Amino acid sequence: MDIKAENITVTIEGKDVLKGQSVHATPGETLAFVGPSGCGKTTLLNVLGLLRRVDGGQVHVGGRDATRWDDRRRRRFWQQHAAFVFQDYGLIDEESVEYNVALSQMPIFGLVKRHRAGIESALDRVGLVGRAGEKVSTLSGGEKQRVGLARAMFRSADVIFADEPTASLDLDNRNLVTLFLQEEAARGAAVIIATHDEALIKACDVSLRLGSAVVAKPRLANPAEGYSD
Numbered sequence: 744m745d746i747k748a749e750n751i752t753v754t755i756e757g758k759d760v761l762k763g764q765s766v767h768a769t770p771g772e773t774l775a776f777v778g779p780s781g782c783g784k785t786t787l788l789n790v791l792g793l794l795r796r797v798d799g800g801q802v803h804v805g806g807r808d809a810t811r812w813d814d815r816r817r818r819r820f821w822q823q824h825a826a827f828v829f830q831d832y833g834l835i836d837e838e839s840v841e842y843n844v845a846l847s848q849m850p851i852f853g854l855v856k857r858h859r860a861g862i863e864s865a866l867d868r869v870g871l872v873g874r875a876g877e878k879v880s881t882l883s884g885g886e887k888q889r890v891g892l893a894r895a896m897f898r899s900a901d902v903i904f905a906d907e908p909t910a911s912l913d914l915d916n917r918n919l920v921t922l923f924l925q926e927e928a929a930r931g932a933a934v935i936i937a938t939h940d941e942a943l944i945k946a947c948d949v950s951l952r953l954g955s956a957v958v959a960k961p962r963l964a965n966p967a968e969g970y971s972d
């Protein structure tokens with residue numbers, strides 16, 4: 744699913760955090776927003792995820808003008824098409840790993856067998872197999888981040904929004920997150936990331952330095968040939 748922002752302006756407390764910003768996220772591609780702290784990466788991510796309204800410009804989702812969608816239509820987009828991987832994990836600490844992975848897809852009468860198999864497979868992919876019943880509050884930061892990834896995998900979303908997904912993780916977990924985001928793009932998702940992580944930026948197909956031009960990474964036969972933004 745395409746997400747396109749055109750000529751976006753966001754003004755917060757009299758300051759133009761974004762001014763005339765345009766960007767296009769396409770299926771099958773990882774797109775990173777980069778730039779110094781405070782340049783508006785999170786704000787733009789939230790605009791594309793329909794979490795923040797704009798003061799100017801337009802947002803198109805799957806070819807439709809979503810700029811003024813009401814809460815009901817935005818909620819439908821979040822439930823049917825989007826997955827969010829946030830730095831603060833966005834988990835319910837007092838609930839189990841399984842509950843958090845299934846969150847928002849939970850049928851009224853609880854989990855059915857089909858869901859349990861999908862949850863176990865997502866937990867397997869993030870190295871948390873057999874941990875479904877544990878309470879999230881007992882997990883480490885890296886483990887919580889991986890529960891967030893498992894939830895995004897379980898959703899198999901059309902668009903993945905990731906805000907600083909590798910911040911405060913160790914190398915193994917950073918690599919896991921990077922691989923996950925690349926795999927989701929390879930599956931056909933549009934993957935949109937706000938990050939300071941140079942390794943993650945290099946692994947993305949396209950980077951947008953806020954306030955400047957889009958840099959498209961040439962698709963190299965051998966990724967080791969290098970790329971610099």
Ligand SMILES: Nc1ncnc2c1ncn2[C@@H]1O[C@H](COP(=O)(O)OP(=O)(O)OP(=O)(O)O)[C@@H](O)[C@H]1O
Binds near residue numbers: 779786937
């Ligand atoms: N709710 C808010 N109230 C006041 N100012 C805000 C609010 N949200 C964002 N801002 C300001 O907007 C600017 C952009 O914030 P944003 O979080 O998008 O930047 P960022 O590039 O993601 O920064 P970082 O890399 O530090 O996460 C900052 O100057 C921030 O202080």
